[in-house]
Amino acid sequence: MGIKGLTKLLADNAPKSMKEQxxxxxxxxxxxxxASMSIYQFLIVVGRTGMETLTNEAGEVTSHLQGMFNRTIRLLEAGIKPVYVFDGQPPDLKKQELAKRFSKREDATKDLSTAIEAGDKESIEKFSKRTVKVTKQHNEDCKRLLRLMGVPIIEAPCEAEAECAALCKSDKVYAVASEDMDSLTFGAPRFLRHLMDPSSKKIPVMEFEIAKVLEELEFTMDQFIDLCILCGCDYCDSIKGIGGQTALKLIRQYGCIENMLENINRERYQIPEDWPYQEARRLFKEPMVSVDIPELKWTSPDEEGLGNFLVKENGFNQDRVTxxxxxxxxxxxxxSQGRLESFFKPVVSTSTPLKRKEKGCKLGTPQLTLKSSMFTIQVSSRSSFHIGSSKLPRPGCQFGYHNALSLTSCFST
Amino acid sequence: MLELRLVQGSLLKKVLEAIRELVNDANFDCSATGFSLQAMDSSHVALVALLLRSEGFEHYRCDRNLSMGMNLNNMAKMLRCAGNDDIITLKADDGSDTVTFMFESPNQDKIADFEMKLMDIDSEHLGIPDAEYQAIVKMPAAEFARICKDLSSIGDTVVISVTKEGVKFSTAGDIGTANIVCRQNKTVDKPEEATIIEMQEPVSLTFALRYMNSFTKATPLSETVTISLSSELPVVVEYKIAEMGYIRFYLAPKIEEDEEDMKS
Incomplete structure (x- = not known):
């Protein structure tokens, strides 16, 4: 799923491009x-114990509705305006990947039945999670729910990721939220992870900015796409022996995949015979997206409709829904609360931080400078003792001295 | 090297109490002009701008423009240890990751040093353009605090409208509505009790009371408050700090959303 190891690669090589919010x-x-990604997460996590999930009277799974309902309310309560984008037809190239996932599910189903026979609870949960598949019905249920909640939805002609990125590029939305890193490859200016995580997990939202990614890697967008293809994407196989770091090195060295293929040691790296990297690149660069998006509107919820759908049809608790x-x-x-940024624009601050930013924290030198700075503090706190010369013992000074001592012992370890 | 000596130490205590509810962590900036701070609340709806001019300090040494990231709650904890009459000196060395607050009692018989760890804070600085406001209301700070407190027991938002008649604060909630009108009143014994309205044109804006209430935590700093309103801009609620500078709060207004399909 997504781009293999891109998060780590960016954390190591472009740390400024990501920040916790x-x-x-x-x-x-x-x-x-x-939306598809979120529904998948809900089906796996929400209300699951072993093989049991939330169901209505007819025995149909309702985890996705429960998840979608609660998380969307959490977003709305925070004043966020969500718009859900649903997947359309997958591109041909992705079919290979999808087939792989299908066979994985098949395997998991087999493993699951063995696990059930053996009565191994842990494996039952593990494998039953792997058999989860988002069906058309799940999607339709969620669309209906969201419409009733007054939240806009968009049906992408092709990949939802690409559609999200296009919405963000055209400033229709502020950011894209997904767990799939290929949102960045599609060029979403701002990309958020963990936005849909349950609040109980207390994971901060991680915001990526593509402009900063490119700036820090010193890449063009085309080079970044090539990097992602080499790391491994949904559209074509990666080359054996090339992971994130090597891919970064290769693109830095050769500039693009074509150039790399001409110069690379073909014995060391086995390039698949029929490697559709150009097609994959095209899908990232010019994905099929909606040309004309109607204005996004957030409306009042349809109370009666929600009651019918959730309580009557899917056995939700009446009080909770109300x-x-x-x-x-x-x-x-x-x-309807406005944001300050829509009135005032950011400027660059002219002051330099007193505390120097520590980069990496692995080298010995910054620690050394810290130590010496601790020493000067010690001296200065003593000098304050001399300035206010008087006969009385100074509780304040003693405190300062003790403080400095304990800090030094801290830093020397 | 940084050393700022403030004889009226209680001022700094009050400043901290005024802003710590709105902002958790902030960068204090020091330059030749003075000691300042600009920070937004976590939802980027309100902004606080503080300036304490260098002239207001008994001793002010700041060799180069510096910023110091501090956790305001922790800073408030330390400042609470200072007596109200204490002289407060703020000290920091270049490259250090701590700041020292020194509290001296008025008769010099007690000196306390508190050292606080600094933090790295990535904060966005917003450029606030000088603007002409459509209406400027100056009124007793305690009066404004009272109005905000009273209204928030009834509703969540306040509509502030300025007309020729005066300034009207109104709210509506589940239990009912409230309207408070303050008329211009210059004929008072003390100038700080006056209500003065300068109006170019009538203006009416809606704000969240939660933020307004948090701004009024600055009331102990100043006798009067100045509220500047324009339909195109966030409101400015300013408390002047005598001979030192000011603390200004900016709050983005609520936006009327045009919704065609209002289902009843």
């Missing part, structure tokens, strides 16, 4: 969310 800071922002609807209505009021 508070969930609340996306207040008032429109955010495009890859309370949730109240939350949606209250949140609507909140989302």
């Amino acid at each position: 508070k969930f609340e800071s996306y207040f008032g922002r429109k955010i495009a969310i890859d 309370k949730a609807i109240e939350k949606i209505k209250a949140a609507k009021n909140k989302s």
